[in-house]
Amino acid sequence: MINMVLLMLLLASVYAIIRLDRLLTAVLLTSLFSVLVASIFMVLDAVDVAFTEAAVGAGVSTIFFLAALAIVGRQCKPTPRRKIIAPLIVVSATGCVLLYASLDMPRFGEPLAPVHQHVAPRYLNDSAAEVGPPNIVTSVLASYRGYDTFGEVGVVFTAFIGVLMLLGAGTRRTSIEPPTPTGAPKESMRKKVVLKEVADLVIAPVLIFALYVQWHGDFGPGGGFQAGVIFASGIFLYALIYGIEPAQRLLPPRRLAYFPAIGLLLYAAVGIISMLRGGNFLNYSVLVNDPLHGQHYGILAIELGVGITVAAVMINIFFSFSERSL
Amino acid sequence: MMYAVTTVAILICIGMAMARAFLGPSIYDRILAINSAGTCIVLFLSVLGFLMGRPDFLDIALTYALINFTGTIAILKFFKYGSLGVSDPAAPPKTKVE
Numbered sequence: 001m002i003n004m005v006l007l008m009l010l011l012a013s014v015y016a017i018i019r020l021d022r023l024l025t026a027v028l029l030t031s032l033f034s035v036l037v038a039s040i041f042m043v044l045d046a047v048d049v050a051f052t053e054a055a056v057g058a059g060v061s062t063i064f065f066l067a068a069l070a071i072v073g074r075q076c077k078p079t080p081r082r083k084i085i086a087p088l089i090v091v092s093a094t095g096c097v098l099l100y101a102s103l104d105m106p107r108f109g110e111p112l113a114p115v116h117q118h119v120a121p122r123y124l125n126d127s128a129a130e131v132g133p134p135n136i137v138t139s140v141l142a143s144y145r146g147y148d149t150f151g152e153v154g155v156v157f158t159a160f161i162g163v164l165m166l167l168g169a170g171t172r173r174t175s176i177e178p179p180t181p182t183g184a185p186k187e188s189m190r191k192k193v194v195l196k197e198v199a200d201l202v203i204a205p206v207l208i209f210a211l212y213v214q215w216h217g218d219f220g221p222g223g224g225f226q227a228g229v230i231f232a233s234g235i236f237l238y239a240l241i242y243g244i245e246p247a248q249r250l251l252p253p254r255r256l257a258y259f260p261a262i263g264l265l266l267y268a269a270v271g272i273i274s275m276l277r278g279g280n281f282l283n284y285s286v287l288v289n290d291p292l293h294g295q296h297y298g299i300l301a302i303e304l305g306v307g308i309t310v311a312a313v314m315i316n317i318f319f320s321f322s323e324r325s326l
Numbered sequence: 327m328m329y330a331v332t333t334v335a336i337l338i339c340i341g342m343a344m345a346r347a348f349l350g351p352s353i354y355d356r357i358l359a360i361n362s363a364g365t366c367i368v369l370f371l372s373v374l375g376f377l378m379g380r381p382d383f384l385d386i387a388l389t390y391a392l393i394n395f396t397g398t399i400a401i402l403k404f405f406k407y408g409s410l411g412v413s414d415p416a417a418p419p420k421t422k423v424e
Contacts, residue, residue, distance in 0.1 A: 016348040028360045059393030063400045070409040206392050220382045237396045322410045
């Protein structure tokens with residue numbers, strides 16, 4: 001019932017996004033779309049996924065979209081009607097293929113589905129004895145599927161390299177004409193008393209909350225990815241209120257550019273150390289004498305690596321985008 | 327029961343706020359509507375946690391509440407200044423605000 005209502009709202013927002021030609025409004029509605037998706041994940045009990053969606057989709061990607069809009073301008077050009085035919089065919093065909101594939105999938109909640117046959121029972125029954133954390137998602141993500149998560153961090157790092165090559169590391173200026181602001185930008189954001197005071201109050205709790213999410217990921221929803229994004233959004237708030245230059249004095253982009261690599265190398269180092277101690281790559285059980293303690297330390301260390309990489313990548317990308325539009 | 331009624335009421339609120347966001351003639355209507363829809367969703371997530379017996383869902387509501395604030399400030403700043411990075415270098419960093 002709640003699902004149906006949320007799905008209807010989701011469809012309505014998608015329709016509105018497609019119909020609009022104002023990009024700013026489309027960005028607003030996209031953030032709403034993301035948070036609706038997060039609510040649906042919550043209803044489906046996928047708390048960690050909902051957490052990521054709420055932090056990344058609704059927060060950070062909205063800010064990145066805005067930063068991109070500041071470079072490309074706010075209106076989308078009208079597309080001539082004959083140019084939409086080929087994309088329409090491709091999209092419809094892909095949609096049909098996906099619908100056809102979904103016919104073969106087991107029904108939602110089907111107990112005989114393959115995923116409920118061997119992997120999930122093992123995780124649910126044995127992860128407390130094998131890995132330890134009460135949050136099974138964390139044990140799957142960080143320990144059983146440590147290789148996959150390592151790959152994901154690698155992907156984030158690669159994306160960062162790509163943005164760096166396209167936009168520069170927040171250290172160079174270009175001569176692109178910025179879109180004209182609507183208001184008279186005579187007074188800076190910092191002069192807005194209410195905004196400044198509220199932001200001053202909020203920034204520190206955001207950062208502390210990010211640390212809580214980082215270190216509490218074993219016990220509740222959360223972990224490195226979400227914590228990195230939340231930490232970055234605290235820095236974004238500072239940069240929004242005080243301007244990008246004070247934020248860059250706080251975190252010099254040249255030095256910050258090392259941190260994605262540091263996080264990834266920390267993750268890899270845990271794997272190398274476990275190899276040196278006689279186990280497989282990323283087998284944390286051998287890190288210390290007690291296997292459960294080893295798992296715990298290993299998970300904490302790699303989550304820290306993930307958090308460092310994600311936060312540094314987000315902040316760097318934000319700096320690069322914002323510098324381009326100054 | 328109480329939680330269920332609250333959930334339904336909040337869903338109706340979200341629906342109405344979203345209707346304003348879709349129809350809203352001016353951008354201000356839309357920004358305000360989306361912000362209030364976001365606030366309603368924070369409430370919805372909190373109530374849902376209690377409805378489903380897992381109050382640790384509150385973390386997600388808290389996250390979204392904090393991030394929604396940042397997002398709204400970003401939208402307003404973009405709308406007013408046309409860029410997210412504007413600062414004003416003339417004033418020294420520790421100016422006393424009147």
